[in-house]
Amino acid sequence: MATEVARPRESPLGLTVRGLLRQRSSRVALILLGVIILVGLLAPLLAPYDPAAQPDIVGLKSLPPSLAHPFGTDPYSRDVLSRVLYGARLSLTIGILATFVSLTVGVAYGSVAGYLGGLVDGVMMRVLDALLSIPRLLLLLGVLVAWPHLSIGALILFLGLTGWFGLSRIVRGQVLALKHAEFVTAAQALGASRRRILVKHLLPNLVSPIAVAATLGVAHVIVLEAGLSFLGIGVPQPLASWGNIIQDGVDQIATLWWMSFFPGLFMVLTVLTLNILGEALRDSYERRS
């Protein structure tokens, strides 16, 4: 390759991203995801109406898509397009923040277990096994039903706190495999402390697998949140999330098809692009290692 010489800095994460961008499917996914994120960010500017306003509950309810309401209106006369745009904003925010919580807890738990090893690791892993044996959805249902009208912040926290188990396993495995690597002994021989070795030498080596887990994790949380909102125990009304928009039209799903089609379409596209990117990231990273 002609550009070979002119690349002094090639970090492993940089190589992973470069590998990702070489594929057409992941480039398309990246652009699509970018558009959805942009739409969410710009929802207040793009939305033609206030997503919670009920201008005329009799005259404007349950209208099919038209020029005035491209995605139609719901049984409360609210504009579905505006709700879907705001929903993008909320669903993505919840997905990202909850995944952030999962990452923090999962990386901390997994790396400590893997690095300390021995009895500590044994106990921590058995606790994890116990947590993993409870189905995540059941756990969330239990909490949310027992504790209705949770704030969005608490919802994010619960989604995050039930989502780190798998990741912490991955992190623990990687730390366990890496902690006997010669560069760790070398760092020790040069006087690095245990804390420094874990934070500065081991964790940066896990950036790629963590990025994969994060991407797939966001997709998973979005689906989960939609499911909970659909069941009426996720995002509370009148806030719009993709799940509760579908829920609003569920009684007449056969006639009010636009109520489930448009939010569903957005959700499917988001989850699909995230999964494509996650898988491509994984392929690119595994090809190199």
Next chain:
Amino acid sequence: MPSPLLSIRDLRTWFYTEGGIAKAVDGVSFDVGAGETVGIVGESGCGKSVTALSILRLIQPPGRIESGSVIEFEGKNLATLDDDEMRRIRGNRISMIFQEPMSALNPVFTVGDQVAEVARIHAGLGRRKAWDLAVETLALTGIPAPDERAKQYPHQLSGGMRQRVLIAMALIMKPALVIADEPTTALDVTIQAQILDLLVNLQKEFGTSILMITHDLGVVAETTSRVIVMYAGEIVEQASVTELFARPHHPYTEGLMHSMPHIGHDQERLNVIPGTVPAPTNWPTGCRFADRCPYSWDLTLRDHPPLYDVGAGHISRCHLAKEPERRNQPHPPLVVEEGVDAA
């Protein structure tokens, strides 16, 4: 005689494995003087690397340095030093160069960062100053365009370059002692010579002592002034390098020298020492080399030999010191009956 820089007495590093206690290092004593280069030679499993790691207290469980072992360095016993103080010595007063330059470097950091890190840990230098010092040290190791190279990742450098980086990491704090564990084994022959020259030159420049761990007698001859031969967890012979090559005393040392291929000799086959090292969980009671030795007799099978003084500062753990005439009657190794191979 001034007190030596490093003085090891009765070092025992044992591993508590399921198959029994593996006495990987079993009562080793030696000194390294200031500015001196000492070689430790021996085949795989003789305990030379464990000795090196013990000095830096890098032995992982189930391994342990037994109490009573003394590793005196600059007036402190490293074997009993607390962890924080030990960490201040590592990389600062004693540092280590590893065998595999690729795996001893962290793949996700630039080499400049990794050299600079040592100075940041020990000298408390800021990012900028540590980086400048790192580039300076990389230049000392003969890396061309060091400020460019410092920005590269390990996988972008050749094996020889990586080894220079490791040397820079080991030397940036100008330590009193550098332990080099097979520093050239993973390199091409031509690069090996360059790296050895570099080490010798840097040692002269800084007055650093070097403990050279190797299985290669050629490396020993080229770089060291005194040689320690290890076998089965203990020192079997020690002498100045000229004395050792002129008059090897221990049959194991003799065997090592015979097994070196010589250019110009038409050899059908390489000479080898028959047999293998006994299991460290079950050292023989007599001489540990007896079952591979061409001179062994009943005494060697029964009594563990002490280190005999054989003159000219030369010591050897061989009963031949008492009965030198037996050297004229070599024979195939005796078959040892009990438990030597039980692992």
